[in-house]
Amino acid sequence: MKKKTEAPDISGYVDTHFHILHSIKKGLSRQEVLDSAFDSGMIFGIDIATGPEDFNERLALSREYPGLFLSIGYYPSWAESVPDPLEETLASQAGRSDKIVAIGEAGLDYYWKYGTPQKQKELFSRQIYTADQLKLPIIVHCRDAQEDLLELLQETRVEHGGVIHCFSGDYSFASACMDLGFYISFAGNLTYRNAPELRDVLKKLPLHSLLLETDAPYLSPEPRRGRTNRPSNVRFTYKAAADILGLETEELSFTVRRNMEKLFNLPGS
Numbered sequence: 001m002k003k004k005t006e007a008p009d010i011s012g013y014v015d016t017h018f019h020i021l022h023s024i025k026k027g028l029s030r031q032e033v034l035d036s037a038f039d040s041g042m043i044f045g046i047d048i049a050t051g052p053e054d055f056n057e058r059l060a061l062s063r064e065y066p067g068l069f070l071s072i073g074y075y076p077s078w079a080e081s082v083p084d085p086l087e088e089t090l091a092s093q094a095g096r097s098d099k100i101v102a103i104g105e106a107g108l109d110y111y112w113k114y115g116t117p118q119k120q121k122e123l124f125s126r127q128i129y130t131a132d133q134l135k136l137p138i139i140v141h142c143r144d145a146q147e148d149l150l151e152l153l154q155e156t157r158v159e160h161g162g163v164i165h166c167f168s169g170d171y172s173f174a175s176a177c178m179d180l181g182f183y184i185s186f187a188g189n190l191t192y193r194n195a196p197e198l199r200d201v202l203k204k205l206p207l208h209s210l211l212l213e214t215d216a217p218y219l220s221p222e223p224r225r226g227r228t229n230r231p232s233n234v235r236f237t238y239k240a241a242a243d244i245l246g247l248e249t250e251e252l253s254f255t256v257r258r259n260m261e262k263l264f265n266l267p268g269s
Contacts, residue, residue: 007040007235013253014044014260015231016185017105017139017165017213020061021054026217026228033216034065037231043067044257044266045231048105048139048165050075055093062099069264071102071139079115079123086123090130101264103131104139105165108152111144120145121152128156137263138162140182146173153180161263166215171201178209183263185211188221188229191240199244207245207255211263212237 015037023033037045046069047058055072062068072093074082083089094100106127108120131138137160142149146169154176161181166189167174174184184205190198202210214221214237216229221236238256242249260266 007232008239008249009041010235010238010249010253011041012043012257013041013235013238014212014257015042015214015216015234016046016163016211016256016260017048017187018045018216018229018231019050019218020047021057022050023217023228023230028217028228028230030061033230034061034068038065038067040232040235042231042234044069044260046071046101046264049073050105051078052089052093059097059099062097069099069101069266070097071104072100073102073104073106073127073139074123075105076107076109076114076120076123076141077112079119082123086126087130087133090127091134094134094136100136101266102137102139102162103127103134104162105141106138107141108145108149109141109143110148117145117148121148124152125156128158131162132157132159135160140164141166143168150176153177153182158182163211163263165213166219167201168198169201170197171204174201174205178206183209183211183259185213186237186241187213187215188219188225188233188237190237191222192225193222202241202244208259210241210256211259212241212256 044067049072163183163185164177165185166187167184214234220229242252
């Protein structure tokens with residue numbers, strides 16, 4: 001019988017991006033998603049919004065777990081159907097809890113062709129404006145839209161920074177985003193054999209700009225690939241990243257945690 005591969009033991013790790021209710025819809029229980037993560041050493045995690053409709057349920061969960069924080073925002077799929085007033089909706093949600101630490105995930109996705117590029121840009125720009133008004137960082141989604149995304153970010157001042165989540169570009173794109181005050185976050189695809197270019201970007205990245213995430217329930221890292229992802233699996237990505245960088249896993253975990261605390265203004269920052 002093949003021996004079960006266990007996640008490396010890391011105390012005090014963080015997962016900067018996951019979707020709790022998406023995970024539950026894919027068949028995991030709340031215990032498998034949250035209890036297992038916090039029991040295994042996670043101290044902070046951010047449950048990421050893709051729309052406003054499940055806010056109350058997500059907020060209730062955040063009140064049960066001291067280390068669980070939330071973002072609020074509209075995914076690019078809302079480009080043709082976003083209800084007005086978007087700005088007022090986000091401001092109202094943000095005012096209900098100090099657990100809300102970011103706007104997003106927002107951005108551009110030309111792979112799935114969610115509406116027209118112009119509609120996507122309008123939705124993204126409105127959320128950048130709202131993030132600035134609320135003094136929050138923004139969590140950015142980008143797929144097959146790097147040129148337009150970078151042009152928009154260069155034209156629109158992002159006052160409180162943000163993160164390019166689940167990074168999939170080259171170092172030139174990463175460098176340009178960092179110049180604009182953004183962190184770069186890698187998900188489980190960093191561990192895939194067909195992603196040597198991501199590992200090359202990581203090697204060049206300054207540690208003070210690095211974040212790690214699961215994007216659970218998606219993109220399970222090796223050796224969990226093909227299964228529904230969960231926040232506790234981010235430890236495999238920590239181990240892979242530490243090996244690539246020649247660091248101890250605990251050292252990398254501390255660095256990522258400090259970066260997360262700084263960007264999202266969490267306790268300890």
